[in-house]
Amino acid sequence: MGLSNLAGKRILLIIGGGIAAYKSLDLIRQYQKAGAAIVPVLTRAGAEFVTPLSVSALAGSAVHTDLFDLTAEAEMGHIQLSRSADIVVVAPATADLIGKMASGLANDLATTLLMATDKRVLIAPAMNVRMWDHPSTKRNIATLDADGIAMVGPNSGEMACGEFGPGRMAEPSEIVTATATILKEGPLQGRHIIVTSGPTHEPIDPVRYIANRSSGAQGTALARALSALGADVTFVTGPARVPPPQGVRIVQVETANEMLSAVQTALPASAAVFAAAVADWRLAESREQKIKKKPDGTLPVLQFAENPDILATVAQMTQGRPDLVVGFAAETENVTAHATAKRARKGCDWIVANDVSPETGIMGGPDNTVTLITEQGTEAWPNMSKTDVARQLAARIAEALA
Known part of the structure; x- marks a missing residue:
């Protein structure tokens, strides 16, 4: 997306301790190139x-380091700092800083600013892979996510310590x-939109599951397109192959039941778009131990149960x-007829239908050919990239909500 909306913005940049702090110098340069002012x-x-x-020279302004600067504090400097910016960015956000934020500590200038601000906060975590994977870090990140703190990264790669894995701070451009x-x-500024994406994995036993070939590419592109139009997007995703979009609230789930719960938790919303390829069935009871082959060759008997219908559940809500409500219909035959019937049966407003027969290459591929089905009729769109499908659908959603 373009960076023109950064022009004239005031960014409070908190630089934490860690080897990734050297990237903050390039980050300052890139913010300034986009027209932003850095504090x-x-x-x-x-x-x-x-x-x-070095930070002051690049930023072109004084560097703030001490909470107990008497001159500034006489004018409530830390409060002014925290609220005069358009956004607060923490890069790098170390495990220590993240822990303090999650616990509500305010024992230095950085944490006091983070507690006092009334602006959006974006963190760019950076730490050793073991620290990133530690249960306490996961708890802290979950707390910050629930508090509405946005996050970019971390990326996977080689660490300064020689280890490899997630924990590298996102690149300045990201x-x-x-x-x-x-x-x-x-046009979607101030609108909350829920997007579901990817497959669901329904466990058979601890090592096997029921799934489908969905890559999550279309849902990811749609979340990105809606976000680019100003929407506050909650992105509920199953175990997709494509990475999730940046700048949206991400909720990762595994099963259909988890996805339904996440969607219900995310409500209310102006719109909900159900692009996920949810498994229709799950095992009535998943096995706690791995199912073994029997010496006599007898096959295991698996009893299935229907998964919840997430689209119908939300579309048929009487309150809230x-x-x-937009659904997707992945069909292999009689695409328009089946999708039209699905729209009526589920009670949703629109259905985006596509042919996912293996020969189309759509499921898991870069392109899509869809038909938009509404109360007014059907509208066949030409074959285009999933990114372009997402942009066109996002524009139509913006028109409908205007």
């Missing part, structure tokens, strides 16, 4: 990796893009129903 805050640990002089996404304006 830097350097933690005591951050100053071990980059100097206040952080700038995520910032622009949060500060964007558009989104203004627009």
